[in-house]
Amino acid sequence: MNQPRSLTRLDQAQLDAVIRRHEMFRNARMGGARATLSFCDLSGLNLAGRDLAHADLVGASLKGANLSDARLDCAAMFACDLRQANLENASLIKTDLRGACLRGAVLIGANLFEADLRDGSLAEKDRQGNLRTVQVDNQPTEASGADLSGANLTNARLSGAMAIHTDFTDAVMKGCKLVRATMRGANFSGSNLEGADLSGADMRGACLRGAILTGASMTMTDLTDADIEDTLTDAPVGRTLAEFDRPLEDLLRDHIIWVGTGGAQGASLDLAEFDLRHDAPSFAHGCLTMLRAPRATFYGLDMTSVQLQAAVLDGADMRVCKLHGADLRGISLKGAKLNNADLRNANLRPLVFDEKRSMRSELAGAKLRYVDFRGACLRGVSFAGADLSFANLIGCDMAKADFSHAKLFGAKLERKALEGVILDGVAGLKL
Numbered sequence: 001m002n003q004p005r006s007l008t009r010l011d012q013a014q015l016d017a018v019i020r021r022h023e024m025f026r027n028a029r030m031g032g033a034r035a036t037l038s039f040c041d042l043s044g045l046n047l048a049g050r051d052l053a054h055a056d057l058v059g060a061s062l063k064g065a066n067l068s069d070a071r072l073d074c075a076a077m078f079a080c081d082l083r084q085a086n087l088e089n090a091s092l093i094k095t096d097l098r099g100a101c102l103r104g105a106v107l108i109g110a111n112l113f114e115a116d117l118r119d120g121s122l123a124e125k126d127r128q129g130n131l132r133t134v135q136v137d138n139q140p141t142e143a144s145g146a147d148l149s150g151a152n153l154t155n156a157r158l159s160g161a162m163a164i165h166t167d168f169t170d171a172v173m174k175g176c177k178l179v180r181a182t183m184r185g186a187n188f189s190g191s192n193l194e195g196a197d198l199s200g201a202d203m204r205g206a207c208l209r210g211a212i213l214t215g216a217s218m219t220m221t222d223l224t225d226a227d228i229e230d231t232l233t234d235a236p237v238g239r240t241l242a243e244f245d246r247p248l249e250d251l252l253r254d255h256i257i258w259v260g261t262g263g264a265q266g267a268s269l270d271l272a273e274f275d276l277r278h279d280a281p282s283f284a285h286g287c288l289t290m291l292r293a294p295r296a297t298f299y300g301l302d303m304t305s306v307q308l309q310a311a312v313l314d315g316a317d318m319r320v321c322k323l324h325g326a327d328l329r330g331i332s333l334k335g336a337k338l339n340n341a342d343l344r345n346a347n348l349r350p351l352v353f354d355e356k357r358s359m360r361s362e363l364a365g366a367k368l369r370y371v372d373f374r375g376a377c378l379r380g381v382s383f384a385g386a387d388l389s390f391a392n393l394i395g396c397d398m399a400k401a402d403f404s405h406a407k408l409f410g411a412k413l414e415r416k417a418l419e420g421v422i423l424d425g426v427a428g429l430k431l
Contacts, residue, residue, distance in 0.1 A: 330359035
């Protein structure tokens with residue numbers, strides 16, 4: 001039978017004392033002790049930025065608590081009440097959240113890598129040695145109404161979880177286990193469910209617009225009335241390389257000759273609307289200068305240090321692509337999808353032909369959410385109307401860049417980098 005369990009109320013001063021000792025324990029300092037906060041009432045208290053990794057929080061109430069930027073890796077949070085808690089950017093790597101209630105919680109940008117969110121219930125022995133179920137004031141494994149947009153749920157376990165109307169927008173859910181999960185009306189717009197197991201999941205009325213479902217298992221998944229427009233699956237998108245009568249490697253060699261001879265020899269390569277995810281050679285360190293590939297699919301490809309000067313890739317799908325150190329001077333990526341791409345140290349400054357002629361890089365209207373631009377040269381780039389929400393722009397040269405009417409919600413950047421930058425109508429900029 002279910003037995004209610006009373007909670008021990010702690011005030012902020014008492015909690016701070018426990019956390020200080022825990023942080024000493026974590027740093028192997030004398031006088032430290034692991035935090036044991038099981039069945040404590042911590043509702044409404046402030047734990048922002050604190051280190052509670054490996055702490056015992058089983059059955060605790062953290063309703064409405066501030067856990068933003070907190071470190072909770074490997075913590076025991078079985079059957080925790082986290083309703084309306086703020087877990088924005090918190091680290092919950094391998095955290096045991098079985099039976100936890102996350103209803104209405106904010107987990108924007110949280111890291112739940114390999115976290116366990118399956119259902120579960122607490123039990124303990126009574127004086128006669130009989131097991132009894134412990135009742136806490138929450139519903140097990142419920143994330144209904146929670147905001148997990150942009151969260152990292154890679155390899156997380158949510159089998160049997162209840163997440164009705166939960167927001168998973170742009171969440172990274174690679175290899176996530178969602179077997180028999182109830183996700184009715186949930187928002188998976190732009191989320192990455194590559195290799196996820198959705199077998200038997202109830203996703204009626206869910207929004208999967210623009211989601212990545214490559215390698216996902218969807219046996220007996222109920223998608224009644226779900227919005228699956230523009231989802232990326234294993235099925236080819238547009239044209240396939242089988243249409244060519246010669247291997248793509250040969251065509252690339254001809255293109256390099258064409259570039260090197262100024263068009264006198266070889267032949268230019270046009271990959272418009274081709275799906276390059278399968279059977280394509282490696283583009284890493286390759287020469288694709290002046291390539292035409294509008295609306296092509298490059299999703300997830302390694303294009304490290306590639307040369308794409310003056311290339312036309314308008315509307316291309318380059319999500320999760322590795323473009324670290326790429327030469328993208330004068331490139332056109334209007335309306336392209338580059339969410340979660342790696343563009344660290346990429347060069348997007350204007351391509352200079354002579355003293356009077358140059359070609360700037362065009363990323364107007366591009367989707368650049370969560371892109372890593374650290375150390376990139378963005379001098380003179382047009383980002384007009386682009387969505388750079390949560391992009392990392394630390395250490396970028398952005399002189400004379402045009403961000404007019406762009407979205408910069410949650411973007412990381414430095415105030416000094418905005419000198420000489422066009423910011424007319426920009427939305428969400430906070431410094």
